[in-house]
Amino acid sequence: MFISFEGTEGAGKTTQISNVSRELISLGYKVLKTHEPGGTLIGEEIRGILLNSNNTAMEPITELLLYNAARNQHIKEKIIPALKDNIIVLTDRFSDSTIAYQGYGRGIDLDIIMALDNIATMGLRPDITFLLDIEDIDVGLKRNLEIKKTDRFELEEIEFHKKVRAGFLKIAEREPSRFIILDGKMPLIELSNKIINIIKERLNVIK
Ligand code: T5A
DSSP, X not given: OEEEEEESTTSSHHHHHHHHHHHHHHTTOOEEEEESSOSSHHHHHHHXXXXXXXXXXXXXXXXXXXXXXXXXXXXXXXXXXXXXXXXXXXXXXXXXXHIIIIIIITOOOHHHHHHHHHHHHTTOOOSEEEEEEOSSHHHHHHXXXXXXXXXTTTTSOHHHHHHHHHHHHHHHHHOTTTEEEEETTSOHHHHHHHHHHHHHHHHTOOO
């Protein structure tokens, strides 16, 4: 099973992936916890370029190509081999982030985004995508500020983040069978329990 977690900055994806992974491992499943951009040695180098707040001159198309380059490496080197081994893959972001950030956020034509996505992913799509949604963008940005996280995207204007959030909601609306939208402001444990129960149901382990 291939599961992605999406959302705007500081929505709680990393925290939820840790909790879910721990629970699934305790139930005897094999789990790969990974993230984008990154997840491979080459991908982590690309991540360094993408998130470096000094790279203010980066062109939107350069950014788009780098995310896709990292993703193709991630899929071939880690995700596909894990899925072939029956390992549950939990990824912190995947293609929907590119559609939301580079498409709806930066304004790159969605046809260009999807054409590149088909090349990079070879059509691979998550089985389930949890969208941790926070209506008030500031909540997530403040959470990240508190832990001193200020990369190139956290420094973007609030309007950019609002467009990204609206983009995620539009993507989710188009694919209701894949997306599960949850309130990212819910208490941590309550949110984890909800996510874990949904995954267990899909895995048919609830007796
Ligand atoms: N990007 C990425 C693109 O533009 N295009 C793409 O194609 C891709 C793949 C990646 C950046 O790249 C962009 C998007 C991103 O800007 P990143 O460092 O990987 O950057 O950062 P994010 O994925 O955005 O992750 P964040 O670190 O911003 O947030 P998370 O993982 O959503 O949040 P998390 O779990 O680290 O939590 C943040 C803080 O909030 C607290 C946590 O304890 C932590 O302190 N918290 C909660 N507090 C209260 N209640 C809850 N429910 C909480 N959940 C978490």
